[in-house]
Amino acid sequence: MTAIEEARARYLRHVTVERxxxxxxxxxYRRDLTVYExxxxxxxxxxxxxxxxxxxxxxxxxxxSRPGHPLAASxxxxxxxxxxxxxxxxxxxxxxxxxxxxxxxxxxLPARLPKAISIAQVEALLAxxxxxxxxxxxxxxxxxxxxxxxxxxxxxxxxxxxxxxxGDVVRLFGKGNKQRIVPLGSYARKALDAYLVxxxxxxxxxxxxxxxxxxxxxxxxxxxxxxxxxxQGAASRAKxxxxxxxxxxRHSFATHLLEGGADVRVVQELLGxxxxxxTQIYTLVTADALRDAYAAAHPRARWAPGEREAxxxxxxxAGAAAVGR
Numbered sequence: 001m002t003a004i005e006e007a008r009a010r011y012l013r014h015v016t017v018e019r020x021x022x023x024x025x026x027x028x029y030r031r032d033l034t035v036y037e038x039x040x041x042x043x044x045x046x047x048x049x050x051x052x053x054x055x056x057x058x059x060x061x062x063x064x065s066r067p068g069h070p071l072a073a074s075x076x077x078x079x080x081x082x083x084x085x086x087x088x089x090x091x092x093x094x095x096x097x098x099x100x101x102x103x104x105x106x107x108x109l110p111a112r113l114p115k116a117i118s119i120a121q122v123e124a125l126l127a128x129x130x131x132x133x134x135x136x137x138x139x140x141x142x143x144x145x146x147x148x149x150x151x152x153x154x155x156x157x158x159x160x161x162x163x164x165x166x167g168d169v170v171r172l173f174g175k176g177n178k179q180r181i182v183p184l185g186s187y188a189r190k191a192l193d194a195y196l197v198x199x200x201x202x203x204x205x206x207x208x209x210x211x212x213x214x215x216x217x218x219x220x221x222x223x224x225x226x227x228x229x230x231x232q233g234a235a236s237r238a239k240x241x242x243x244x245x246x247x248x249x250r251h252s253f254a255t256h257l258l259e260g261g262a263d264v265r266v267v268q269e270l271l272g273x274x275x276x277x278x279t280q281i282y283t284l285v286t287a288d289a290l291r292d293a294y295a296a297a298h299p300r301a302r303w304a305p306g307e308r309e310a311x312x313x314x315x316x317x318a319g320a321a322a323v324g325r
Contacts (some may be wrong), residue, residue, distance in 0.1 A: 003047040004040065008033050011089050020177040024154060027223035032082040048090050053100045056083065077106035091289065117248060121240055122147060126187075128237040134199035135217070139230050140193035141188075142214055142222070145170065146246065148188035150253035150271050153227050153246035160211040161200075164192060174272035182270055254282045 001009075004119045012030055021029075039059050045051055060080055063071045067229065071079070084101040091099040117125070124277035126147070129140035146156050155172045163171040169181050184192070200215060207219020214222040222230075228247055250271070257267050268279040 002313065004037055007090060007095060008037065011086050014089060022154065022175060022177065025175065029082045032079045033086055035079065036083050048087070049096050056101050056104045057225055059083070064107070073107040080104060080106045085128055090316050106209050109148055115248060116252040117240070117242065117244065118255060119281065119292065121278065124238040125234050128234040134202040137195045137199035138203070138214060141191040142227065142230060142232060143249065144191040145184070146249045147184040147253055149182040152250060157214060157222050157224055157227050159213040161213050162211065172272065178272060179233055180269065180272050189262040236302065254279070289299045
């Protein structure tokens with residue numbers, strides 16, 4: 001094992017034990033740092049002490065242009081984040097003298113607004129899980145819980161039965177194993193009750209004893225991939241005609257709360273965001289709804305009689321003139 005491989009192993013133990021990062025995050029760091037080490041090996045570097053700022057900059061450039069598999073800006077940014085965290089750890093531990101990544105800048109990412117669906121589309125999605133079979137009862141409970149709580153798919157499938165507290169709230173474990181308590185709401189509570197009484201016992205006898213809340217057909221915990229397929233199946237039956245993912249329900253949860261007047265700080269707590277700045281992106285999604293509400297309520301925001309028609313006619317004349325030119 002090379003010196004840099006030993007340093008990586010030490011870093012991964014640190015983020016697992018001391019920082020409490022999730023297994024998925026640790027696995028992503030391991031993959032990204034393996035690519036980084038392989039790049040350094042091509043340059044004859046086997047020790048982190050031998051890495052320069054130029055090496056880090058060339059690594060970022062190589063990721064964007066490597067033959068056969070260039071990475072998008074978002075992927076490059078993620079991998080640079082892992083590399084910067086790794087080198088910062090090495091500096092703090094005294095394993096290297098200087099952090100050579102301090103000048104490394106990730107590529108600028110385009111603004112991407114969260115994709116939410118309308119309340120009517122959510123209702124159609126949830127209605128597509130109606131049914132009395134054990135599978136449909138489970139699917140409805142899962143989707144109702146995800147929309148009611150804004151849970152990430154990993155948080156939902158990691159739930160145990162004991163995490164549903166007195167039927168009214170659910171205990172979620174987010175990034176860094178941070179715990180938060182989120183209300184369930186009457187629809188999700190009813191769906192969970194039906195699942196726990198009528199469906200989960202059917203699944204549980206097919207496998208070994210497990211505390212998992214959501215079980216698959218063989219009695220094991222539902223996986224993230226299973227949850228994705230469950231949502232895809234419901235979206236297909238609902239004939240929504242759009243791409244729906246587990247995160248769509250989380251985005252819709254936040255957007256609908258803000259549209260309903262919830263304080264952004266409250267939504268931040270419910271989502272488990274470390275910074276309110278992350279939550280505030282959802283306020284951009286609701287800007288159209290705010291403008292509509294303003295236009296409907298403010299006496300000076302409404303069109304004067306005949307004004308809308310006059311402006312539309314003027315726009316049409318201008319368009320026709322432009323075509324003529």
